[in-house]
Amino acid sequence: MRLARRRFLTLTGAATAVAFGTNLPGTAVRTGTTPSGGLTGNPFTLGVASGDPLAGAVVIWTRLAPKPFEPLGGAPYKPVGVDWQVAKDEHFRQVVRAGRATARPEFAHSVHVDVQGLQPGRHYWYRFRVDGYLSQTGRTRTAPAPGQRGGQLTLGVSSCQSWPDGYYTAQGHLADEDVDAVVFLGDYIYEYGIAAAGGLRNLTDPVPDQFRTEADTLDRYRLQYALYKSDPNLQAAHLNAPWITTWDDHEVQDNYAGLTSKSNAPVEDFLVRRANAYRAYWEHLPLRGPAPQGPDYMLYRRFTFGRLAELSVLDTRQYRSDQASGDGWKADSDARRDPARVLAGQQQTQWYLAGLQHSRATWNVLANQVIMSRMDLDPTPADLYNMDAWDGYGAEQKVMLDGLAANRHRNPVVVTGDVHAGYAMDMKRDFADPSSQTYGVELVPTSFSSGGNGVEVSANGTKFLAANPHLKLVNEKRGYCVLRFDERELHVDFRAVPYIDRPGAPVSTVHSFVVEAGNPGLNTVAGEAVR
Incomplete structure (x- = not known):
């Protein structure tokens, strides 16, 4: 094969x-x-x-x-x-x-x-x-039988594959990985019109x-x-x-x-x-099935991989309120924290948290579209939040984060798409305090192709590192993550290609982390520095 x-x-x-x-x-x-x-x-x-x-x-x-x-x-x-x-x-x-x-x-x-x-x-x-x-x-x-103990689970995870932004080199390398399933976190297509030359593909x-x-x-x-x-x-x-997808x-x-x-x-x-x-x-x-009924489709769902892992898949578009403050990156506001504004919606939020509370799996993975942890773009004492991410829906964000923190012993792992960059974060009781308790990790594999060739760390990436002490990695090249779970630990490889504006780029592991079961938090691998 x-x-x-x-x-x-x-x-x-x-x-x-x-x-x-x-x-x-x-x-x-x-x-x-x-x-x-x-x-x-x-x-x-x-x-x-x-x-x-x-x-x-x-x-x-x-x-x-x-x-x-x-x-x-x-x-x-x-x-x-x-x-x-x-x-x-x-x-x-x-x-x-x-x-x-x-x-x-x-x-x-x-x-x-x-x-x-x-x-x-x-x-x-x-x-x-x-x-x-x-x-x-x-x-x-x-998937393994529901009550099966032990074993391993390997997932490939990525998102965002804009066709005119470059060749699908990363998908080609993912095809050669020995993964049990691929988790795709949204933006399978982009709705935009496409120029005759196909963007960065520069077709004849x-x-x-x-x-x-x-x-x-x-x-x-x-x-x-x-x-x-x-x-x-x-x-x-x-x-x-097999692929497990959300939009x-x-x-x-x-x-x-x-x-x-x-x-x-x-x-x-x-x-x-x-x-x-x-x-x-x-x-x-x-x-x-069944197929969508008009403009509605029940996409959020849950998968069980024996007693090793449970994967819950969210839909954070179909039920959300309009973005606060006209969208974009904005300072804190009453609108951002308005409890009437939702991202996942009450029914989906309760479904997820009830499932997490009753899970018997060692690892509980949440497939999520937009960044759930706090992400401040302003390294000064001021703040600047993304109104299209969970930060823009502060009240529901707090409900979700408090629920994850209360279930720290269930080893929550959030995997997220959207931002065309690789991020690794400790999830904290107080994101501004590095000594605050860690209760989970959020892993953001970079995009498959969206954003073109990318860079190692952009100017905004540098700001994120300065403003968010819980952020342990920024890499803005194209690629994916490979997550390997067993009963003792989660091993994470961030894999990337150097270019996608032409075919044939090699793939390499740009950073690896280990998360220990029962001890949430990102740990370095093979001498790589984690700040």
């Missing part, structure tokens, strides 16, 4: 300069079966994926799109039967589950199969077949004209996903392991808040756009 992934990644240099003709290069194999779906070419141009692993089940996904940049992906407007198989081995000599799903045109011919009856804690391989075409083979893994084969405008209709969001998912490195990362703002619109758009559009108009965006999101990711 590792060799197969490496062969797949050799496409990177050529195939990421996408051939924007009627078809894309792909690895589907024509088997000679009699056609039945009326497809006009390889339907698996957007790859395959799996996600949301349970102890006895996992979701497998594909979308039929022989011409992905045409309406409906070039597939006929009719239901198409798609055969699927799940096996214990990559050669499919031991098929354990198989069936036929229906790819429906109203869902862009996407296929979501919730494969049940699997054994806990083991790898499986899966594939699809339609009209004589056989898809790529994906590898997935079920231009991006088609239909990508110039910002995504707001269902067809336009579908096009954006098709472009992103056509990238071979992203496809390879999905082939390697942030750019899957709909930059910094939207619940019913409020960035441009303060009429609510009824914005809800149509939100419904379009949520539908396209579900169509293109390995999520369980």
